[in-house]
Amino acid sequence: MWREEAPPAMDELRGILESHERDPGELLQILIKAQHAYHYIPDEAVALIADHLRVTRAHVRGLVGFYSFLSDTYLGEYVVYLSDNITDRMQGSTGLATYLCNRLNVTLGQTRQDGRVSVHFTSCTGMCDQGPAGLVNGVAVTRLTRLRMDLIAELINARQPLDAWPRELFLVEDNFRRSDVMFRRAFDPGAALKAAMLRGGDETLKEIQHEESVDPSSGHARRQGADETLKELYRSDLRGRGGAGFKAAIKWETCRDISALERYVVCNADEGEPGTFKDRVLLTTYTDVVFEGMTICGYVIGASRGILYIRQEYWYLKSHLEAVLARRREADLLGRNILGSGFAFDIDIHWGAGAYIAGMETALIESIEGRRAKPRKRWPLPVVAGLNRRPTVVNNVETFAAAANIALKGGAWFAGHGTSHSAGTKLFCVSGDCERPGIYEYPYGVSVREVLRDCGGLDAQAVQISGPSGVTISRLEFDRNLAFEDLSTVGTCMIFGPQRDMFEVVRNFAHFFRHESCGLCTPCRVGTSLLAALVEKVAAGKGSPMDVAEVQRISQLLKTTAHCGLGQTAPNHLIDSLLKFRGDWDKRMMTTEFVPAFDLDAALHEARQLTGRDDALAHL
Amino acid sequence: MSPDSKKTFRLDGREIPFREGQTVFDAAMAAGVYIPHLCHNPDFEPHSSCRLCTVIVNGRPFASCTQPAVAGQDVRSDTPELNEMRRDLTDMLLVEGNHYCPACEKSGSCRLQATAYALGLQDSHFPQLFPHRDVDASHPDIILDRDRCILCGLCVRISRSVDKKNVFTMTGRGIATTIVVDSPSGLLADSKVSRDDEAVQHCPVGALMMKGEAFKVPIGQRPYDRAPINEDSVARFRAREAALHG
Numbered sequence: 001m002w003r004e005e006a007p008p009a010m011d012e013l014r015g016i017l018e019s020h021e022r023d024p025g026e027l028l029q030i031l032i033k034a035q036h037a038y039h040y041i042p043d044e045a046v047a048l049i050a051d052h053l054r055v056t057r058a059h060v061r062g063l064v065g066f067y068s069f070l071s072d073t074y075l076g077e078y079v080v081y082l083s084d085n086i087t088d089r090m091q092g093s094t095g096l097a098t099y100l101c102n103r104l105n106v107t108l109g110q111t112r113q114d115g116r117v118s119v120h121f122t123s124c125t126g127m128c129d130q131g132p133a134g135l136v137n138g139v140a141v142t143r144l145t146r147l148r149m150d151l152i153a154e155l156i157n158a159r160q161p162l163d164a165w166p167r168e169l170f171l172v173e174d175n176f177r178r179s180d181v182m183f184r185r186a187f188d189p190g191a192a193l194k195a196a197m198l199r200g201g202d203e204t205l206k207e208i209q210h211e212e213s214v215d216p217s218s219g220h221a222r223r224q225g226a227d228e229t230l231k232e233l234y235r236s237d238l239r240g241r242g243g244a245g246f247k248a249a250i251k252w253e254t255c256r257d258i259s260a261l262e263r264y265v266v267c268n269a270d271e272g273e274p275g276t277f278k279d280r281v282l283l284t285t286y287t288d289v290v291f292e293g294m295t296i297c298g299y300v301i302g303a304s305r306g307i308l309y310i311r312q313e314y315w316y317l318k319s320h321l322e323a324v325l326a327r328r329r330e331a332d333l334l335g336r337n338i339l340g341s342g343f344a345f346d347i348d349i350h351w352g353a354g355a356y357i358a359g360m361e362t363a364l365i366e367s368i369e370g371r372r373a374k375p376r377k378r379w380p381l382p383v384v385a386g387l388n389r390r391p392t393v394v395n396n397v398e399t400f401a402a403a404a405n406i407a408l409k410g411g412a413w414f415a416g417h418g419t420s421h422s423a424g425t426k427l428f429c430v431s432g433d434c435e436r437p438g439i440y441e442y443p444y445g446v447s448v449r450e451v452l453r454d455c456g457g458l459d460a461q462a463v464q465i466s467g468p469s470g471v472t473i474s475r476l477e478f479d480r481n482l483a484f485e486d487l488s489t490v491g492t493c494m495i496f497g498p499q500r501d502m503f504e505v506v507r508n509f510a511h512f513f514r515h516e517s518c519g520l521c522t523p524c525r526v527g528t529s530l531l532a533a534l535v536e537k538v539a540a541g542k543g544s545p546m547d548v549a550e551v552q553r554i555s556q557l558l559k560t561t562a563h564c565g566l567g568q569t570a571p572n573h574l575i576d577s578l579l580k581f582r583g584d585w586d587k588r589m590m591t592t593e594f595v596p597a598f599d600l601d602a603a604l605h606e607a608r609q610l611t612g613r614d615d616a617l618a619h620l
Numbered sequence: 621m622s623p624d625s626k627k628t629f630r631l632d633g634r635e636i637p638f639r640e641g642q643t644v645f646d647a648a649m650a651a652g653v654y655i656p657h658l659c660h661n662p663d664f665e666p667h668s669s670c671r672l673c674t675v676i677v678n679g680r681p682f683a684s685c686t687q688p689a690v691a692g693q694d695v696r697s698d699t700p701e702l703n704e705m706r707r708d709l710t711d712m713l714l715v716e717g718n719h720y721c722p723a724c725e726k727s728g729s730c731r732l733q734a735t736a737y738a739l740g741l742q743d744s745h746f747p748q749l750f751p752h753r754d755v756d757a758s759h760p761d762i763i764l765d766r767d768r769c770i771l772c773g774l775c776v777r778i779s780r781s782v783d784k785k786n787v788f789t790m791t792g793r794g795i796a797t798t799i800v801v802d803s804p805s806g807l808l809a810d811s812k813v814s815r816d817d818e819a820v821q822h823c824p825v826g827a828l829m830m831k832g833e834a835f836k837v838p839i840g841q842r843p844y845d846r847a848p849i850n851e852d853s854v855a856r857f858r859a860r861e862a863a864l865h866g
Contacts, residue, residue, distance in 0.1 A: 047804070058789040058802035065791030065800070355793070372790070377668050377686045519771070519790070519797030521669045526712035529795040530746055557708050560681045561671040597747050 007044050012037045017052045024053045027370035031063060031070055032312065032351050036138060040074045053370075066372040066518075068122060068354030069138075069312050078117040078156045082134040082144075085124035085274040086508040087431045087494055093132035096144055097121065103153035117156050123356060123512055124274035125313045128431035128494070129175045129438045137162055138315040141169050170316065174281045175438025178454060180425045181417055182405055183441050189288040190333050192408040196296045197341055199407075200228030223343075226300045230256070233300070233403065235411025237423040242268055242359075242396030243466065243490040244565075245422075248403060255383040255391040256301040263303045263391040265294050265345075267400055268364055269310040272356035273467035274512060275494040278427040279397040280314055281439050286401055287324045291347060293400030295334065296407045297393055298345040306347040307387070309364050312354060321349055356516035360564055361394040362386075363518065374520045375564040398427055398491070418444035422483035426491050430455045432464075433497030442482070448493070449478040457495040462502060462581065464494040468509040469569035472502075472576035502581035503539070503588065506573050510535040513570040524567030527558045531574065537597055543589045548578060629693045638689040639865075645673055645684040648697070649857040654850035655697055656706050656735055658713070658824055659772035660685040662857060665781065667773050670713070672706050672735070707739045708746075715746045716795070717753075718767040719825075725834030726826030728842030732770055734849035753798055758809035761831055762820055766798055769827035775799070779819035787813045799827075 016033045020026040027049070034045050041064045050057045064070045069081075082088070082097050101108050101119050111118040127133030130142040136152065139162060148169060155165050176183070233249040240246045255263055267290065271279040282290055294306040308321070325347055328334045336344045350368050352358050358367045362376035365387050386392025395403075402424055406414045415423045422444035428451060431437045435456025442451070448465075452458045465471045465482070466489045473480065473487070480486050496505065514532040519525045534551050537543055555571030562568045578585065601620040608618050628635040631648055638647035646662065648655050659670035668683035675684045676696040684697070696702065713732060721733050753766035775788040776799070791800045803810035813820065820828050839845065843852055 056786045056789065056802040057804065058791075058800045058806075059786070061800050061806070062789045062791045065796075066793045357793075372793070377666065378682070379686065379688065514794060517794040519793045519795065521671050522709050522712050522716075522770075523671055525771070525795055525797065526716045526746075526749075529716075529749060530712070533747070553708070557705050561674045561705055561709065563668060563671065563683070 008038055008042055010044055010048055013045050013048055017048065020052075022053060023370075024055050025368065025370040027053055027055065027060065028063060028067070028353060028367060029351060029370075031060070031067075032353055035070050035353075038074075039076060039079055040071045042074075062372055063370075066355065067352075070353055074111055074115065075120075076111045076116055076118040077159070078137060080117065080119045080134060080136050080152070081122040081125070082119065083123075083125040083127065083131060084121040084508070084512075085128060085131075086505050087128040087275060088124070088131040088133060089504075089508060090432065090500070091132045093144070096132055096146065096149055099146055100149045100153060103149060104156060116159070122354060123272065123516060124276075126271060126277040126280050126311070127172065128275050128277060128429070130173055131431075135313065135315075136165075138312065139170055140172055140313065140316050142172055172280075172284070172316070174285055175436075176281060176285070176441075177430075177436055177438040178440040178442070180441040180443060182402065182425045183286065183427075187286065187289045187292075187404075189292065189328065190331060190339070192289075192292050192404040193295055193299070193333060194339060196229040196299060196407040197223070197225040197339065197343075199225045199232065223299070223341075226302075229296065229407050230300050232406055232411035236402075236406040236414035237411075238399065238402050238406060238414065239422065239484060240395055241398035241402065241426065241491070242361075243273075243488075245484045245488060248395060248399055251383055251393055251395070252297060252301050255393045258384055258391045260390050262305070262388075263301055264387045264393070265297045265301070265303050265306040266361075266364065266368065266387060266392055266394040267294050267306065267308045267397055268359065268361065268394055269308055269314070269397045270352050270359040270364060271397075271490075272311060272359050272516075273469065273490055273492060274509075275429060275431055275464065275467045275492040276490055277429045277431075278439055278491055280317075282397050282401055282427075283310070283314065283317055283321065287321065288328070289401045289404045290397050291324065291328060292333070293402070293404035293407075294347060295338070295345050296403055297395070297400065299338075299343055301391075301393060303393075304344045304346070306345060307350050307368055308347060309350045309352060309358070309368055311352045311358075315351070318349075325349075355518075356512075357518040357564075357566055360566060363564075364394065365392065372518070374518050375566075419481075419483050419485065421485040426482070426489075428482070428489075428491045428493055430457075430493050430495065432493075432495035433457055433460060433500070434495045444483040445481050447479050447481055448473065448487070451482070451493055452478065452495065455495070457497075459498055460495045461498045461500065462496040462505075464496070464505070464573070465492065466490050467492045467494070468512055468573050469566070470572065472505075472573055472580060474580045501584055502577060503584040506577045507535050507539055509573045513566070517566065517570070521561075521563035521567060523558050523561045524563065524570065527554050527562075527567070528570055530554055531558075531571065533597070535574075537595075538585060538588050541588055541590065542595045542597070543585070544595045545589070546594045548585065548589075551578065627689075627691045629689055629691060629695060631695045632698050636689075636695075642689045643685060644675060644677065644682075644687045644689050644695055647689045648684065648695075649854060650861050652854055652858065653697070654738075654854050655684050656739060656850075657685060657853075658710075658731055658735060658770060659774065661774055661822055661824075662860065664774065664777050664822075667777065670709065670770070670772060672709050674702065674705065676702065703739060707741045710736050710739055710741050711744055711746050713770045714741075715744055715748050717751065717769060718748075724768070724826045725829060726768075728839050728845045729837070730826060730844070731824035731849065734844035734852075737844070738849045749795070751795075756801065756808045758807040759811075759813065759831075760809070761815040762808055762813060763829050763831055764799065764801065764808055765827055765829070767827075768825050769799055770825055771797055771799075772824060774822050774824065775819040775828055778822055779813075779817065782818045785812045785817065785819075787811050787817070788819060 046060045106112045132144045238248045355373045358373035363373040367373040382392045428440045510532040514528040517524045517528045636651045657673040659667045666685040668686045673684040756764040779787045
């Protein structure tokens with residue numbers, strides 16, 4: 001392992017610490033900056049950060065050990081992460097990783113002797129429509145080919161700063177292939193917010209502030225526009241777009257009605273579900289819509305602070321997001337006196353550091369508070385006691401975008417699209433074996449077949465709906481509908497063509513869950529490990545019917561006893577695969593009832609060496 | 621019994637009285653019904669991580685240590701399916717670490733061992749994971765053997781909330797989760813931990829032990845040698861209830 005000659009100077013970290021308050025909630029944000037500055041978190045940094053925030057060193061080390069993009073060993077001047085999702089693999093990522101490692105003369109996962117570079121795999125980076133993808137020093141690189149790997153290796157060997165690299169390496173496209181009623185035309189910043197404030201009130205914004213009344217149940221001022229906007233939200237029947245599908249209006253109203261000194265709006269932009277990238281597109285091109293939806297939520301519930309929690313894979317969007325926030329402050333769409341109404345609201349950005357579990361709303365709140373992203377106990381719910389134990393609305397990026405549209409055009413307009421149980425339209429992230437991967441907006445209720453027809457993937461043998469935690473559907477089910485009442489979805493369709501070995505899909509997913517389990521509860525922590533080991537046993541040609549029974553038994557245990565959604569859904573892909581693609585398992589299986597996971601004869605190897613025996617009787 | 625104890629829920633067909641604010645677990649144990657558990661110690665805040673106390677409430681599974689008791693709800697706990705799952709969870713904890721009950725100093729007062737007996741777990745069914753975890757024997761009085769840790773988080777919670785020292789926390793994630801010690805070197809010897817710390821007293825397994833005291837109580841006379849953990853836990857819980865609520 002590479003060792004630095006002398007401890008690194010901590011001047012840069014001191015600067016970072018000065019720019020942050022002495023609030024333990026800043027810990028993860030500080031660690032991310034320190035990681036970017038030093039390419040690891042040295043012991044000296046742990047001590048300085050712990051002193052600055054008045055937390056223990058163990059607490060700081062606890063975070064470094066938890067988040068994938070933080071490291072306690074030096075990773076090199078250039079740190080390359082390659083996306084390890086199944087779609088990246090299908091696009092050749094495994095071979096490209098070996099190729100790059102050879103070009104750079106490094107071993108995967110190890111820092112080169114001269115301290116220049118290391119190459120690693122990471123879970124999906126959210127670029128499935130333009131993979132194989134990866135990150136170089138936190139910045140996304142797409143459409144990797146051998147040619148591009150040659151170029152990257154050259155640039156690293158020549159120690160070229162990232163700013164001097166050709167821009168096309170970092171090009172990220174929206175690939176917005178189909179728009180429906182929500183994302184058809186440009187959005188006029190402020191229009192939805194004005195509509196919300198004026199709703200049910202007088203024609204001029206100035207008069208709105210005179211209509212405040214104090215609601216005795218919540219103890220804070222109510223605005224008529226806020227009440228009317230909430231009614232529109234009810235009328236819209238908008239359900240959360242993050243997967244669970246909870247009615248947004250109920251969440252907002254519950255949060256509003258709980259007595260508290262402060263409440264918060266949190267936008268969950270930690271889309272870690274492999275195969276999902278719609279939030280990336282929304283935050284790139286429809287940034288104002290998202291921020292405006294958050295602001296409207298703040299207005300409705302009476303919050304003054306919003307937080308965008310975004311995965312670090314989208315670090316390249318940092319200056320863009322900050323510029324949009326600055327522009328909105330300039331335009332009085334954020335700040336102390338929004339549109340002259342007296343309503344104060346502002347938005348901070350909090351970055352994640354490589355943890356799929358942070359997408360779980362309570363784990364996300366823990367992460368914003370500067371802790372390991374572990375899901376909280378079931379009760380109380382975040383709308384009652386969320387961030388800083390105060391009422392908090394946590395919604396997905398797409399949900400806020402929909403809320404802004406509803407504020408602008410009304411609930412009836414929204415409810416007029418989609419199905420009776422799933423109002424509105426939905427963004428779908430299409431990737432894998434099809435001609436036109438990208439983002440598709442459809443009214444809810446669209447059939448899988450229609451999506452496949454539009455993207456050019458009709459010859460598929462399977463589609464993974466909603467990512468690894470979702471549902472695997474076979475050709476027989478392509479007429480099923482994408483909606484809460486049938487195939488409930490975060491909006492992800494990973495397409496597998498007829499040439500794909502579906503066992504390789506579960507193999508990838510099983511390792512994903514093993515890697516992303518937070519480790520809190522027994523069934524998920526140990527179960528995902530045992531499941532990945534069983535899948536490997538089958539992959540090695542040593543699987544028996546008993547192993548399949550074991551997969552089913554452990555899967556059931558996870559579904560029933562795991563603490564949170566990650567563990568409860570982690571075995572879905574295995575159950576579906578065994579049901580629908582058993583052939584791809586069977587061709588690897590041994591026909592005997594039981595095969596042990598270990599080789600009895602190999603286990604005697606050490607004993608043979610110690611005793612110096614290698615005769616026939618020393619073998620089994 | 622307090623005046624509002626008329627509220628009840630059904631547990632495996634039996635009416636269980638509860639006070640407002642009690643969990644399903646608390647009410648069951650107070651009524652003399654044992655629900656297997658490892659990460660929970662009723663004297664400290666619940667963690668709901670071992671999941672052994674999972675029960676079915678109105679058809680859906682919940683950890684009983686954090687699930688509020690609600691009047692009229694239907695709770696299933698002592699069912700063959702749930703007990704088999706508890707056996708599997710206990711087995712998972714055993715194969716996840718490196719446990720060697722016959723040679724362990726904690727034998728007879730180890731909650732993991734006793735719970736395995738109570739659930740009828742005769743041997744390990746899952747393959748051993750053989751983790752490589754550091755033993756910390758640097759402290760003069762206390763040993764931290766991470767191999768025997770079941771990540772219940774009791775030392776973390778107690779050191780923070782009772783001892784006010786924050787000596788222990790967890791790092792890593794998933795199967796690589798381990799306990800870390802707060803000190804410049806990361807070793808117990810350089811930490812603020814002391815032999816009187818509550819955090820050291822409540823380790824349910826042999827992960828945190830006092831040096832030189834392992835055999836003060838001879839094997840055969842230890843708590844779970846004398847009574848199975850279900851009887852012992854219920855008796856302790858009821859004594860605690862009587863002391864707290866009269």
